[in-house]
Amino acid sequence: MSKVRSARRVSAFADSVFGEMTRLANLHGAVNLSQGFPDFEAPAAIKDAACAAISRDQNQYAPPYGTRELCEAIAGDFSRRHGVPIVADEQVTVCCGSTEAMMAVMLSCLDPGDEVIVFEPFYENYGPDAILSGATPKFVRLREPDWAFDPAELGAAFSNRTRAIVINSPNNPTGKVFSRDELQVIAELCQRWDAIAISDEIYEHILFDGRAHIPIASLPGMAERTVTTSGLSKTFSVTGWRVGWAIAPASLTGGIRKIHDFLTVAAPTPFQDAGAVALTMGDEVYAALAAGYQAKRDLLMGILERQGFTCYQPGGAYYLMADVRPFGFASDAEFAHYLIKDIGVATIPGSSFYIDPKTAPPTVRFCFSKQDETLREAGRRLAKLPCSAEL
Ligand code: GLN
Numbered sequence: 001m002s003k004v005r006s007a008r009r010v011s012a013f014a015d016s017v018f019g020e021m022t023r024l025a026n027l028h029g030a031v032n033l034s035q036g037f038p039d040f041e042a043p044a045a046i047k048d049a050a051c052a053a054i055s056r057d058q059n060q061y062a063p064p065y066g067t068r069e070l071c072e073a074i075a076g077d078f079s080r081r082h083g084v085p086i087v088a089d090e091q092v093t094v095c096c097g098s099t100e101a102m103m104a105v106m107l108s109c110l111d112p113g114d115e116v117i118v119f120e121p122f123y124e125n126y127g128p129d130a131i132l133s134g135a136t137p138k139f140v141r142l143r144e145p146d147w148a149f150d151p152a153e154l155g156a157a158f159s160n161r162t163r164a165i166v167i168n169s170p171n172n173p174t175g176k177v178f179s180r181d182e183l184q185v186i187a188e189l190c191q192r193w194d195a196i197a198i199s200d201e202i203y204e205h206i207l208f209d210g211r212a213h214i215p216i217a218s219l220p221g222m223a224e225r226t227v228t229t230s231g232l233s234k235t236f237s238v239t240g241w242r243v244g245w246a247i248a249p250a251s252l253t254g255g256i257r258k259i260h261d262f263l264t265v266a267a268p269t270p271f272q273d274a275g276a277v278a279l280t281m282g283d284e285v286y287a288a289l290a291a292g293y294q295a296k297r298d299l300l301m302g303i304l305e306r307q308g309f310t311c312y313q314p315g316g317a318y319y320l321m322a323d324v325r326p327f328g329f330a331s332d333a334e335f336a337h338y339l340i341k342d343i344g345v346a347t348i349p350g351s352s353f354y355i356d357p358k359t360a361p362p363t364v365r366f367c368f369s370k371q372d373e374t375l376r377e378a379g380r381r382l383a384k385l386p387c388s389a390e391l
Pocket of ligand 1: 034035
């Protein structure tokens, strides 16, 4: 018998749900509202910049921590918008997507035995990232309908084993935007327990109903203990380019850069050149993005409410969680599979964002980063959905 097998760490977590739901959507010809990526064009100016960079032969390794132009653009953009001074040379690391940035941050900031607090429901990578770093994730619930956390429960989760907390605002999957008061509670706990705030701000520009983005790094005393991750993917509709970054105090940047260099060397050079162009396009681009997504949120919410879903209105990001109890299925996963196969619409079962799916409220997550016509087609298909009384 062969002893060939995967390492034990691989069995500590499941396969990613996103690629699997997209695979099933393609298999069954379903409208894919599962994995979060746009089905519309990226801005012409940045596509032209990427093509021009390739033609100029910007096709070899970039400097490991990012091209000078992109690092300066990231630092300048963050400083300008949030009044937090950032020194590009000392604080910015460009990675292959914010997914790699998060992995590099956890591998470089967490020791085996450390605990990292993660709000639940959570974007699925945070658990495996913490486990691969040897740390133990500790989950604190965000509770529907407004996905608030209980400050006492959060306070009780901190201890002298807590090395970090992960914040994701605007939040995937709930669309929750953390208020300044909530961020202040988190900031005080980080300071009291000497913990790092790891803030995933990939949806920073997708905010609705007049909300403003508040990075936790901008709260008093937090810049020195916050790592902010973000990227081009969601703001500029280029999820396949894999350009993200971490902004961190100099004391943490050395470690992040070291891990990043050994993981991937550098992010794709021509897309970094395009990123430097993207980040200097101006605030109108960000405003138009938010307004466009707000209209898509409203379109999808109208469709879903007409079909009998109870929707939790998102304040940001491009996902909508809907309660599926009216349809009478045994679990949200069962409902999601029925939706793909029998109705022709792919979603993500909400329970996949929980550590113990049995304790999750029965929801599915719809992605509305889609052309209006795609959302309308999903609506036409969902109109075939019987409510539980008819099932
Ligand atoms: N962030 C996207 C989502 O939540 C894609 C995730 C992925 O493909 N790993 O759907």
